[in-house]
Amino acid sequence: MNTFDRHILRRLFSGFLFFVGTLIVFFIVLHYVEFIDDFMDRGATMREVFLVYYPSYIPEIVKLTSPLALFLSCVYLTGKLAQELQLIALQxxxxxxxxLLRPYLVIGVAVTGFMFWFNGWVVPRTNATVLAFEQQYLKDGPGPADVNDIHRQHRPGQIVSVGFYDRTAQTAIRVSLQAFDEADRLVSRIDASRMEWVDSLQVWRLRHATLRRFEPDGRVFQRTINQLDTALTVYPRDFARTERDVESMTIPEARGYVDALRRSGANQIGRTLVGYYVKFAYPFANLILVLIALPLASVRRRGGQAAQLALGLLTAFAYLALQKLTEPFGYSGELPPAATAWLPHAVFLGVAIYLLLRARK
Known part of the structure; x- marks a missing residue:
């Protein structure tokens, strides 16, 4: 890597930081203006808002805006080189x-790798604080409503399924505890009409429970117990989670959660699966938009850099809009969740390749 490459890298990175910082301020101001009444009505102090909530919200903003910020940095620098005829001189x-693409690829790969780690391990931790704050202080946040059709992993190979959970009473209805062997064969199952949390004992109390053990030869042993206390590793706060909580899970945690859902035979998990696969796919938007930015902005345009940035914004928003438009198809099962997460990136990777092939060499 020569001096010119390092110069381009330095300018791209400084532009990236500038646009990320600008977008963070923009998002926070818009969000605060929209929700200031909710903060005030629900008793949130300015200290909590600006020293707890928004600092925890910044990583999520960085996650969402990093592809746009990197793209704008590349478009701005390339457009400037094109308008000043430096690109023509280089060619x-x-x-x-x-x-010339080499330093762009370096920063694209570096940011993509960093954002994969950042999105997969850092953002989930801060999102947990954000979700808890929104539940308490924002009207549009996930409130303490009851939850239906819940599946949680007790231990490896052991699933707890609940038909209905009352968060306030900490009571579950239509409960099933299932245990699987290493071959995913169901070996035992406990079904109960009701399960209550006993805080003094830190246990779950099953009411009218039926215990079944399934032998390899096909025999089934069954007995009924009127009351059974069991110490699960799943607590009331775990049952109170919603589909949004995959956002507050690291990639390993989300993988375990998805595996537990699949083992339990849960239905309507499209939203959770899409959220899981997006954790892998979304960081690649950084690299793909870099590949689009160079050929797109390397052509001099009549409107100068303003036209370059406008075209860049239009392209980036089309990319992000396609991601949001395809997600409902994954939620409903019309598209496989993995395809839903990767399809927009595949489409715009094709656009990037087309632009690179058509660009003036």
């Missing part, structure tokens, strides 16, 4: 567009 001296 005239034998530097091809593909050679």
């Amino acid at each position: 005239a001296s034998g530097v091809s567009l593909y050679r």
Whole structure:
């Protein structure tokens, strides 16, 4: 890597930081203006809002805006080089567009790798604070409503399924505890009409429970117990989670949660699966938008850099809009969740390849 590459990298990175910082301020101001009444009505102090909530919200903003910020940085720098005829001078001296792409690829790969780690392990931790704050202080936040059709992993190979959970009473209805062996064969099952949390004992109390054990030869042993106390590793707060909580799970935690849902035979888990696969797919938007930015902005336009940035914003928002438009198809099962998460990136990777092939070398 020569001096020119390092110079381009330095300018791209400084532009990236500038646009990320600008977007953070923009998002926070808009969000605060929209929700200030909710903060005031529900008793949130300014200290809590600005020293707890928004600092915890910043990583989520960085996650969402990093592709746009990196794209704008690339478009701005490339457009500036094009408008000042530096690109033409470089190409005239034998530097091809593909050679110029090298520092862009370096920063694209570096930011993509960093954001994969950041999105998968850092953002979930801060999102847990954000979700708890929104539940308490924002009207549109996930409130303490009852939850239906819940599946949680007790231990590896052991699933707890609940038909209905009352968060306030800490009571579950239509409960099933299932245990699987290493071959995913159901070996035992406990069904109960009701399960209550006994805080003094820190146990769950099953009412009218039926215990079944399934032998490899097909025999089934069954007995009924009127009351059974069991110490699960799943607590009331775990049952109170909603589909949004996959956002507050690290990638390993989300993988375990998804595996538990699949083992339990849960239905309507499309939203959770899409959220899980998006954790892997979304960081690649950084690299793909870098590949689009260079050929898109390397052509001089009549409107100058303003036209370059406007076209860049239009392209980036089309990319992000396609991601949001495809998600409902994954939620409903019309598209496989993995395809839903990766389809927009595949489409715009095709756009990037097309632009690179068509660009003036």
